[in-house]
Amino acid sequence: xxxxxxxxxxxxxxPITPRIAAGAWYRTEDSWAIALxxxxxxxxxxxxxxxxxxxxxxxxxxxxxSPDQLGRQFSANAGRYLALFVLWISLFGxxxxxxxxxxxxxxxxxxxxxxxxxxxxGLGAWEQADRYNLEPPLVALAAGLLISNTIGLPRWxxxxxxxxxxxxxxxxxxxxxxxxxxxxxxxxxxxxxxxxVSLTTFGVIYGVATRLGLDxxxxxxxxxxxxxxxxxxxxxxxxxxxxxxxxxPIAITIVIFWAIVMIFVxxxxxxxxxxxxxxAGAWIGTSEFADAAGFAAAQSYGGYAGHVPGISGSxxxxxxxxxxxxxxxxxxxxxxxAFVLSIVAVSRWESTGVRSPTSVWEIWRRFPKFVxxxxxxxxxxxxxxxxxxxxxxxxxxxxxxxxxxKSLRTWAFTFCFxxxxxxxxxxxxxxxxxxxxxxxxxxxxxxxxxxxLLSVIVFGNYWAALGSP
Amino acid sequence: xxxxxxLAAALRASLPTRSAAPQAARCGACRAFRNDPxxxxxxxxxxxxxxxxxxAIRADDGICSVHSRYLPAQAxxxxxxxxxxxxxxxxx
Numbered sequence: 001x002x003x004x005x006x007x008x009x010x011x012x013x014x015p016i017t018p019r020i021a022a023g024a025w026y027r028t029e030d031s032w033a034i035a036l037x038x039x040x041x042x043x044x045x046x047x048x049x050x051x052x053x054x055x056x057x058x059x060x061x062x063x064x065x066s067p068d069q070l071g072r073q074f075s076a077n078a079g080r081y082l083a084l085f086v087l088w089i090s091l092f093g094x095x096x097x098x099x100x101x102x103x104x105x106x107x108x109x110x111x112x113x114x115x116x117x118x119x120x121x122g123l124g125a126w127e128q129a130d131r132y133n134l135e136p137p138l139v140a141l142a143a144g145l146l147i148s149n150t151i152g153l154p155r156w157x158x159x160x161x162x163x164x165x166x167x168x169x170x171x172x173x174x175x176x177x178x179x180x181x182x183x184x185x186x187x188x189x190x191x192x193x194x195x196x197v198s199l200t201t202f203g204v205i206y207g208v209a210t211r212l213g214l215d216x217x218x219x220x221x222x223x224x225x226x227x228x229x230x231x232x233x234x235x236x237x238x239x240x241x242x243x244x245x246x247x248x249p250i251a252i253t254i255v256i257f258w259a260i261v262m263i264f265v266x267x268x269x270x271x272x273x274x275x276x277x278x279x280a281g282a283w284i285g286t287s288e289f290a291d292a293a294g295f296a297a298a299q300s301y302g303g304y305a306g307h308v309p310g311i312s313g314s315x316x317x318x319x320x321x322x323x324x325x326x327x328x329x330x331x332x333x334x335x336x337x338a339f340v341l342s343i344v345a346v347s348r349w350e351s352t353g354v355r356s357p358t359s360v361w362e363i364w365r366r367f368p369k370f371v372x373x374x375x376x377x378x379x380x381x382x383x384x385x386x387x388x389x390x391x392x393x394x395x396x397x398x399x400x401x402x403x404x405x406k407s408l409r410t411w412a413f414t415f416c417f418x419x420x421x422x423x424x425x426x427x428x429x430x431x432x433x434x435x436x437x438x439x440x441x442x443x444x445x446x447x448x449x450x451x452x453l454l455s456v457i458v459f460g461n462y463w464a465a466l467g468s469p
Numbered sequence: 470x471x472x473x474x475x476l477a478a479a480l481r482a483s484l485p486t487r488s489a490a491p492q493a494a495r496c497g498a499c500r501a502f503r504n505d506p507x508x509x510x511x512x513x514x515x516x517x518x519x520x521x522x523x524x525a526i527r528a529d530d531g532i533c534s535v536h537s538r539y540l541p542a543q544a545x546x547x548x549x550x551x552x553x554x555x556x557x558x559x560x561x
Contacts, residue, residue: 027506027523028524161517163520230519231518232519232524233526235520235524235527236528239530240541242539242540242544243538245538249513249515255519356540357543367525370525
């Protein structure tokens with residue numbers, strides 16, 4: 001986006017900072033996540049078609065029972081890990097450079113992220129990991145939180161901790177393992193369930209906030225953060241309604257607090273109730289507040305399948321149900337929320353002295369475009385697999401195409417989970433105040449209970465069947 | 470019923486039409502407005518923890534230092550100040 005400027009010859013110099021075109025396609029992580037995800041899936045398909053596979057590159061630690069075994073695995077596959085590191089750092093390094101992030105800061109930061117992620121994925125492959133609840137997403141998050149809030153890391157290292165970029169890349173890769181037919185068939189149920197919960201949650205937060213005397217624009221920002229897609233929804237709606245500069249950070253602080261609490265609480269409660277993985281995934285998708293946090297919870301719970309007695313379903317079912325509920329059911333509609341609230345703000349609320357646009361283009365402008373990549377990769381693999389029988393799929397496609405893509409996804413998500421912990425510094429977050437916290441917490445209580453009711457009781461059989469073989 | 474007619478009027482106004490405000494007079498061209506992603510991340514504590522200044526949903530919103538608000542680049546107000554580009558001339 002170019003910005004018009006008035007040229008004054010010989011004017012007094014004034015401090016003008018460089019302005020980066022925020023809206024250009026190459027300036028968004030969504031575009032690069034689509035490019036990387038679709039590019040990797042296409043490369044995997046081309047390799048398969050040519051009688052090869054990317055599985056050599058998509059390496060992850062295998063099950064081990066003693067540290068020596070793990071050490072031998074790493075040394076035997078050192079070349080593969082090095083190649084994978086070079087691939088990731090090249091892809092993410094070049095794309096973040098295009099975004100305007102300093103490469104000299106990104107490279108060492110990402111190298112650290114990769115090394116710690118390798119250790120965490122390795123720990124998750126320990127045979128006793130389930131016994132001690134050492135699920136890689138939770139370990140990554142807890143380790144990151146511990147480091148950032150105790151010893152701390154230099155600020156410039158944040159250049160490589162791009163939570164949103166990694167989770168979007170992971171979601172685009174996830175599309176390759178989610179059949180398009182499942183998205184089409186389960187999408188409407190997810191949309192209905194999510195719509196019920198989102199509208200109710202927004203109503204509760206907005207209603208309580210305004211009754212507590214909070215500014216309507218802050219109430220809407222809080223409501224969107226709780227009802228739609230967490231921090232992203234809060235910042236999108238803050239812009240759409242023209243909120244005060246401090247409203248966004250207030251909502252963000254509360255969303256982060258509850259999102260991190262829910263990462264640990266939802267899988268714990270679901271485990272105590274022995275919910276099937278598909279049901280728990282749907283509940284997490286309905287009641288978690290941010291994509292990255294929700295994937296951590298859903299992937300952790302999926303890891304219980306086959307390891308924790310009483311929990312039925314497959315590991316993928318938790319992640320698939322979560323994705324359908326969160327991405328298709330909630331994230332997709334942020335543009336409509338922003339559009340409607342921008343109209344309400346202009347027509348019903350007190351004037352701010354600024355006239356914000358209320359065009360229907362708002363829906364597209366705020367559309368979470370990484371979802372397009374998710375659908376593209378799903379379509380690519382769905383079309384390819386339609387030509388194979390079930391036996392051939394299990395014999396050829398699964399080991400040579402699907403599993404390597406899953407491994408790459410595991411890496412992307414681990415980068416994300418670790419980055420959440422490493423960037424969450426409680427002392428740096430804005431002070432939220434008791435009234436916004438109370439309003440948001442009211443929505444959390446309603447959201448979790450209603451989400452449980454719909455996921456477990458009303459649509460329970462449906463989500464449980466999603467995890468059936 | 471008044472609010473319904475106000476909402477209907479706003480909906481009519483939302484249909485894509487040629488805007489009365491010239492492109493150059495919108496917030497995106499104002500010197501008080503900044504929307505570069507890294508600046509937004511610095512000014513919005515916690516944004517990069519679970520979202521990003523580079524997210525597509527953020528569109529081209531930015532911070533107005535006059536109104537202290539987070540606004541779309543297409544917004545307009547009466548306190549618009551055109552951005553100035555300084556041209557340095559060689560002194561002979």
